[in-house]
Every structure is written in C-alpha cells, then in structure tokens.
Amino acid sequence: MKQIPNTFKAGPDENGHFGIYGGRFVSETLMPLILELEEAYRAAKADPKFQAEIDYYNTYYIGRPSPLYFAERLTKHLGGAKIYFKRDELNHTGAHKINNCIGQILLANRMGRKRIIAETGAGQHGVATATVAALFGLPCTVYMGEMDIERQQPNVFRMKLLGAEVKPVTSGSRTLKDAMNEALRDWVTNVADTFYIIGTVAGPHPYPAMVRDFQSIIGKEARQQMMDAEGRAPDSLVACIGGGSNAMGLFYEFLDDAAVKIYGVEAGGHGIETGQHAASLTGGVPGVLHGNRTYLLQDADGQIIEAHSISAGLDYPGIGPEHAWLHDAKRVTYTSITDTEALDAFQMCAKLEGIIPALEPSHALAFVKKLAPTLPKDHLLLMNLCGRGDKDIFNVAKALGTKI
Amino acid sequence: MVATGEPRIAARFAALKAEKRSGLITFLTAGDPNMETSLEVLKALPAAGADLIEIGMPFTDPMADGPAIQRANLRALKAGVTVKKTLAMLTQFRKTDQMTPVVLMGYYNPIHAYGVPAFLKDAKAAGCDGLICVDVPPEEDQELALPTRAVGLSFIRLATPTTDAKRLPKVLQNTSGFLYYVSLAGITGVGAVDPAAVAAAVQRLKAKTPLPVAVGFGIRTASQAEAIARVADAAVVGSALVDCIGEAAAGGKKPAEIVASAAALTRELAGGVRRASRQ
Numbered sequence: 001m002k003q004i005p006n007t008f009k010a011g012p013d014e015n016g017h018f019g020i021y022g023g024r025f026v027s028e029t030l031m032p033l034i035l036e037l038e039e040a041y042r043a044a045k046a047d048p049k050f051q052a053e054i055d056y057y058n059t060y061y062i063g064r065p066s067p068l069y070f071a072e073r074l075t076k077h078l079g080g081a082k083i084y085f086k087r088d089e090l091n092h093t094g095a096h097k098i099n100n101c102i103g104q105i106l107l108a109n110r111m112g113r114k115r116i117i118a119e120t121g122a123g124q125h126g127v128a129t130a131t132v133a134a135l136f137g138l139p140c141t142v143y144m145g146e147m148d149i150e151r152q153q154p155n156v157f158r159m160k161l162l163g164a165e166v167k168p169v170t171s172g173s174r175t176l177k178d179a180m181n182e183a184l185r186d187w188v189t190n191v192a193d194t195f196y197i198i199g200t201v202a203g204p205h206p207y208p209a210m211v212r213d214f215q216s217i218i219g220k221e222a223r224q225q226m227m228d229a230e231g232r233a234p235d236s237l238v239a240c241i242g243g244g245s246n247a248m249g250l251f252y253e254f255l256d257d258a259a260v261k262i263y264g265v266e267a268g269g270h271g272i273e274t275g276q277h278a279a280s281l282t283g284g285v286p287g288v289l290h291g292n293r294t295y296l297l298q299d300a301d302g303q304i305i306e307a308h309s310i311s312a313g314l315d316y317p318g319i320g321p322e323h324a325w326l327h328d329a330k331r332v333t334y335t336s337i338t339d340t341e342a343l344d345a346f347q348m349c350a351k352l353e354g355i356i357p358a359l360e361p362s363h364a365l366a367f368v369k370k371l372a373p374t375l376p377k378d379h380l381l382l383m384n385l386c387g388r389g390d391k392d393i394f395n396v397a398k399a400l401g402t403k404i
Numbered sequence: 405m406v407a408t409g410e411p412r413i414a415a416r417f418a419a420l421k422a423e424k425r426s427g428l429i430t431f432l433t434a435g436d437p438n439m440e441t442s443l444e445v446l447k448a449l450p451a452a453g454a455d456l457i458e459i460g461m462p463f464t465d466p467m468a469d470g471p472a473i474q475r476a477n478l479r480a481l482k483a484g485v486t487v488k489k490t491l492a493m494l495t496q497f498r499k500t501d502q503m504t505p506v507v508l509m510g511y512y513n514p515i516h517a518y519g520v521p522a523f524l525k526d527a528k529a530a531g532c533d534g535l536i537c538v539d540v541p542p543e544e545d546q547e548l549a550l551p552t553r554a555v556g557l558s559f560i561r562l563a564t565p566t567t568d569a570k571r572l573p574k575v576l577q578n579t580s581g582f583l584y585y586v587s588l589a590g591i592t593g594v595g596a597v598d599p600a601a602v603a604a605a606v607q608r609l610k611a612k613t614p615l616p617v618a619v620g621f622g623i624r625t626a627s628q629a630e631a632i633a634r635v636a637d638a639a640v641v642g643s644a645l646v647d648c649i650g651e652a653a654a655g656g657k658k659p660a661e662i663v664a665s666a667a668a669l670t671r672e673l674a675g676g677v678r679r680a681s682r683q
Contacts, residue, residue: 287517291539
C-alpha cells in the first residue's frame with residue numbers, strides 16, 4: 001500500500017487497492033480486458049482532448065453545473081444547520097448516473113468498442129447507459145433482475161424507448177447483484193467488441209477509481225458554488241450509499257479538508273437488527289465479490305445474503321472499496337436510515353421544498369433531518385440530492401397504501 | 405504407496421503418459437443434489453473412468469459459470485452444503501480412494517470467509533491435492549496462490565483464449581500440478597469446443613510449460629472428449645455431468661439411480677478418452 005499518510009486522495013495504488021480493499025478479482029478471461037481498459041483510461045485521463053469532450057457533454061447534454069440550492073424552508077423547519085442541496089437530480093435523465101456514463105462511453109469510443117452492456121438495479125444507471133448508447137449510436141444490452149423489472153416498470157419502458165435491449169435476469173435472487181453476474185458473463189463471452197459500463201464505484205480496478213473520477217465533478221462544482229454563496233467550504237457533507245458513486249463524487253473533493261465532516265448513509269431497510277437491509281458497512285464483513293474486496297452482506301460460510309431496501313438503487317449487498325477503506329480509516333462516518341424514515345423524508349421534501357426526491361437521496365435527507373437540528377445555525381450542511389423521484393411514485397404510493 | 409499433495413497429481417499424469425493416453429477429469433458440485441448422494445457419486449467416479457476429480461465448492465454468485473452449474477450451486481446450497489461439509493465429504497472419499505487426485509474448485513469468498521490458512525490446512529488434511537480459484541488472478545497471487553503452494557498443494561491456473569503471449573508467463577509463474585486451458589471465451593456449459601483451435605492453443609502452451617495441459621469448457625459428449633484427448637493431456641467435463649445429476653434428481657430418481665446415471669455417463673466419456681491413444 002503506497003498511500004501517502006497525510007492524504008486521503010492518493011488511492012488506489014497501482015494494483016487498484018485502497019488499503020486492503022479493491023483489487024482485481026476476476027477470471028483470467030477478463031484480466032487482459034481490464035488491464036487494457038486501465039491503460040486506455042490512463043491515456044485518456046492524460047489527454048486534454050478527452051477532458052474537453054467530457055466538458056462539452058457536461059455543459060450541453062447533461063446541463064452541468066447542477067445548481068447548489070439553499071433549502072430555506074427545510075432549514076427553518078429543522079431549526080439548525082443551513083441546508084444546501086447539490087441538485088444532481090436536475091441532470092438529463094434525472095440523476096447523477098449520467099456523469100459516469102458520458103465518461104465511459106467516450107472511453108469506449110476511443111477504444112473502438114462497438115457494443116455496450118450494463119447492469120441496473122433501479123433502472124437509473126440502465127436509463128443513463130441506454131441514453132449515451134443512443135447518443136453515440138451503439139447497440140446496448142442492459143441486464144436487470146426480474147424482481148427489479150417488476151418494481152421499476154417505467155424505467156424498463158424508458159430503456160426500451162431509448163433502443164436498449166433489457167434482458168431479465170432470472171438467476172440467483174433476481175436483483176442487482178445477479179444482474180452484475182449476468183453482465184460479467186456476457187462480457188466474458190463477448191470479449192472482442194464489448195464495453196461494460198459499470199454504474200458505481202465498485203467492480204475490478206480500474207472501475208472504482210474511474211467512476212469516482214467521472215463523478216467527482218459533483219464535489220468540484222459544489223466547492224466553487226459554496227465559495228460563491230457563503231465564501232467558504234461546507235462544514236459537513238451528506239450522501240446516500242448503495243454502491244456509493246454519488247457519495248464518492250461529492251466526498252472526494254473534500255477528503256483532505258480535515259474540518260469537513262462527512263457522512264455516508266446506507267439503506268437500513270426494515271432495520272439492521274432484522275437482517276433485512278442493504279447496509280454493508282454497518283451490517284457486513286469484508287469479503288470478495290464482483291472483482292473487489294469490500295464489505296459484503298454474507299453468512300458465516302461466505303455465501304452472499306440478499307440485500308433489502310425500499311430503494312432498488314441501494315439494494316446491493318456490497319459497497320465500493322474506497323468507502324470500505326474510508327470507513328476503516330474513520331475519515332467518513334457511515335450510518336443507516338430505514339425504509340420508513342426515508343419515506344417520511346421523501347414526503348417532507350415534496351411538501352416543504354416542492355422537490356420530489358428519489359428514494360435513494362431520501363435516505364440522505366432523513367439523516368439530515370436528524371443531524372441538522374443538533375447543529376448551530378451558521379453550520380453549512382451540504383447534501384447531494386442525486387436523483388429525482390418520478391420513477392418512485394408508484395412504489396411510494398404502494399408503500400403509503402394509496403391507489404393511483 | 406500413498407501419495408499426497410502435488411505428487412498425487414504428478415503421479416497420475418505420469419501414469420497416463422505411461423499408458424500412452426490422455427486423462428478424463430470430471431467435475432461435480434459438492435452436495436448436489438444433497439450431501440449423501442453427492443458422496444456416493446464421488447465414490448463411483450474413479451471406477452467409472454475418472455482419472456482426476458474436481459469438486460466444486462458452491463457459491464451463491466458463480467459468475468464464471470453457465471446455467472447448469474449455477475443450478476447445481478443453488479441445489480447444493482439449498483441442501484445446506486458448506487465449505488466444512490465439502491471437506492468432510494472429501495475426507496469420507498479418501499477412506500475408500502487414496503490414489504485419485506482431487507482438486508477443489510470454487511470462488512474466493514467462501515475460502516476468504518473460512519480464512520485462507522485454516523482452509524488450506526483443513527483441505528490438505530481432508531486429502532485435497534490442488535485448488536482452482538476462478539476469481540483470483542496472478543495479480544493477486546499473494547492472496548491464495550502462494551499460500552496454497554506453501555502448504556504443498558497445487559495451485560492450478562486457468563489459461564484462456566484471451567491469454568496472449570505477453571501475458572502467458574505471468575499465468576504460468578505460480579501455476580503447479582497442471583494447467584487448465586479454457587477452450588472458449590465464455591462461461592461453463594455454453595458453446596461447443598473447437599478441437600482444431602484447441603490443438604493450436606495447447607501447442608502454444610506446451611512450448612512454454614512442462615506442466616500437463618487439461619482442456620475444459622464445451623466438452624459434453626464422448627466424441628468431443630475423444631477429439632480433445634487427442635490433442636491435450638486431459639479433457640474436463642463439468643456441465644454435462646452436473647446436468648445428468650440435476651435431471652435425475654428432478655425426475656425423482658432414487659440416490660442409487662442418480663449415481664448410476666452419473667457413472668454411466670462417466671464410462672461413456674472415459675470410453676471416448678481411451679479411444680484416443682497418444683504417442
């Protein structure tokens with residue numbers, strides 16, 4: 001581990017390790033592919049033309065920078081810290097996922113890949129991938145668990161409208177982890193022409209670092225915007241975590257600002273004590289899955305346990321390896337929020353701010369609801385509102401017992 | 405003489421060479437469809453013509469495997485198999501067979517959860533000769549390959565169609581026992597082997613390593629096994645046998661009938677392999 005001790009931003013090392021986490025745990029067939037990807041990404045990162053292309057699409061296609069918004073009524077309601085939202089829900093396709101997809105499809109283009117595959121849980125990453133595949137005229141196959149297809153019908157239809165083929169995954173628990181297994185099986189079978197766009201800061205190296213880099217624009221913009229608004233950096237950051245890409249995107253910029261407190265919010269499902277949750281750091285132990293070592297929900301025999309969350313986007317039994325490392329290093333405080341708490345926050349945000357958030361950032365918001373009242377009024381609390389809730393209204397109605 | 409560890413594998417390949425023939429390696433998933441039947445299948449394999457046996461350790465997320473072995477994993481997990489029970493099954497087998505090399509094959513997480521040193525110690529004590537771990541590449545050798553070799557077990561690596569000349573030395577570096585050539589880019593049990601392409605690949609590998617080369621993925625029938633046996637030191641059959649066990653179990657067959665079906669298929673495959681005598 002070649003971390004410089006006085007920085008949290010030097011990782012990963014040349015083998016993709018964040019401390020003991022991360023790495024490249026894939027089959028031999030995929031090894032040459034991920035080494036090639038790593039090389040191509042390194043070259044692209046050093047090429048100003050690549051960054052210029054990303055900047056172009058960020059501005060004119062995604063609509064960046066996303067606003068930094070002072071949530072005044074929420075601040076008054078909670079009666080403590082000054083609450084700001086980083087509004088990545090206003091991006092094209094309605095979430096932060098597109099930031100990463102633009103970066104990866106531009107890389108796929110540079111590498112001459114002719115076919116795109118992806119996995120999706122809630123469908124947000126699937127929609128973002130189908131979107132960029134349409135934009136660049138590449139055929140796209142999205143793997144989605146049968147269970148998730150049932151609970152995310154609007155996104156399934158969106159992907160189809162965008163020209164993607166949505167392949168239902170019937171193996172295992174038929175959710176996000178199985179979709180990822182199936183995407184890896186596709187990749188290993190179609191090695192010559194296929195680019196796998198992973199949607200979060202997990203998977204084999206270089207994915208966790210690459211996805212973080214593409215998402216880190218969130219934190220970079222937020223720092224500048226907070227400077228413009230308040231003349232200083234925020235005092236604390238809050239973001240929800242499934243795999244953890246929106247959180248890494250916000251946190252990375254501030255990791256070495258020792259004064260900035262950082263909170264990651266996992267999905268507590270029915271409650272950690274029930275065993276039905278998706279909180280890998282709070283309720284899991286380190287293991288190896290999907291190409292990296294990280295905290296996993298697993299039994300004593302190393303079998304992966306199904307995650308549970310009302311939010312399909314957080315419903316994953318693992319977490320990005322950089323989060324695992326930041327957890328052990330105690331740089332970031334990880335906590336969890338239950339389904340019920342998230343639902344309450346979802347409704348509160350709609351009524352107080354006129355913003356319907358996705359169920360994923362509703363978890364972050366539920367934690368803000370607890371944290372803000374304990375803080376002084378001059379405390380700057382920045383939350384990543386990483387997705388909008390249009391996709392969730394059917395599930396929320398069902399959870400609230402309302403027929404629509 | 406009772407051989408252990410690497411010598412048991414080496415002794416078997418030496419014996420095959422003396423017989424001027426290639427070997428048959430059969431794969432079964434531990435505990436499929438249940439522990440008792442699985443042990444009986446295992447015991448029946450050597451007499452039916454298996455020269456070396458791979459025992460799959462079930463995992464919830466077998467991402468390198470096709471539908472047949474995925475289903476076998478789920479059947480075994482449903483039957484309550486664990487790493488401990490898998491090792492106990494091997495211990496039972498060794499009471500009746502001291503000569504047939506047995507290789508444990510699986511994914512890293514169950515081994516990781518068991519603890520690498522404890523797993524290697526217990527696997528060796530159970531009579532295991534080698535280990536194949538699908539998701540630990542040479543880049544992570546300090547995790548498992550080096551500790552495995554340090555306790556005197558073979559670490560058998562997979563080479564694949566994507567393993568080019570530049571990468572091959574890295575794959576061979578800490579490989580022992582034999583080299584497992586994956587005949588096609590893909591998952592287990594899907595697609596059919598191309599003997600001509602395999603022949604060229606095996607020659608390429610043999611130019612770089614003195615280890616025996618076994619070939620697997622896409623071999624289901626006696627004639628495919630025969631074709632591969634002409635060009636490689638061993639042919640591996642997995643999904644076809646696993647399907648045979650799965651179908652017999654699904655059809656409500658009694659344990660003895662499941663064992664008989666698996667043994668019959670193994671005899672057929674062994675017949676194919678034995679028809680292909682080598683010089």
